[in-house]
Amino acid sequence: MRAASLRNVSRRRFLATTAIATILGVAGAHARSISGSLPWQPGVADPPTPVRPDPWQFFTHDEAIAIEAILDRLIPQDDLGPGAKAAGCAVYIDRLLAGPFGDARRLYMKPPFLKALPQQGPQSPIRPASRYRGGLAALDTYCRANFGEKSFAELTPEQQDTILRGLEEKTIQLPNVDGPEFFEQVLQHTLEGFFADPIYGGNREMVSWKLVGFPGARYDYRDFVKKHNERYPLPPVSILGRTDWIAQR
Secondary structure: OOHHHHHHOOHHHHHHHHHHHHHHOOOOOOOOOOOOOOOOOOOOOOOOOOOOOOOOOOOOHHHHHHHHHHHHHHOOOEOOEOOOOOOOHHHHHHHHHHOOOOOOOOOOOOOOOOOOOHHHOOOOOOOHHHHHHHHHHHHHHHHHHHOOOOOHHHOOHHHHHHHHHHHHOOOOOEOOEOHHHHHHHHHHHHHHHHHOOHHHOOOHHHHHHHHHOOOEOOOOOOOOOOOOOOOOOOOOEEOOEOHHHHHOO
16 A cells, blocks of 8 residues: 555554554664673763754755655645654655765665666666655656646645656656656655654654554563553653653753
């Protein structure tokens, strides 16, 4: 089930079925090694640098408006909670593209570039940041040519859904861009931003973890190990703790 088809399935069910795989496979995140004794004292560990929401580091003003409009349709806000835009997914994607992932500095990017099986990974000279920039520009060109010079963000939600569904189902072609590939990349990063630890810019106030019942970065579950098929009663915790803890320091 794709995000563009959320109307056919409950929001909670769709998000719950993608949460764990996404949390475990966040693009751009990498492990750190700790040598010597364990860092039992608070602040001794070396966590990722927290992402701050402003200003944009990769997106231009117009690109940011467009990507937030896309996020609003992929995971829209409803009575269960905020959607991807309010959860900060655009900030997550912006920092992702502004970093090593965006320019593919950690990937092998030399030819030959041949058609390959999906499990063989990306086979393209186009770097992720360039794919986003080109995809957003092509989407803007398509919208203005087919909807009276309106940008994607200026269209109705129904029109936006039609375009995203067309990209997903390969019935809409963007000029000089692989539309389905662009859609899949945006969808993947939207889910990552929605479910990743808030330290990376998305999942503000751990909204998605609260939605699906994910406990977050708690270090001790011994009191709950043998309590099978019971809802975990404690609120989620991010790598940096909780905002109510920080406020009390």
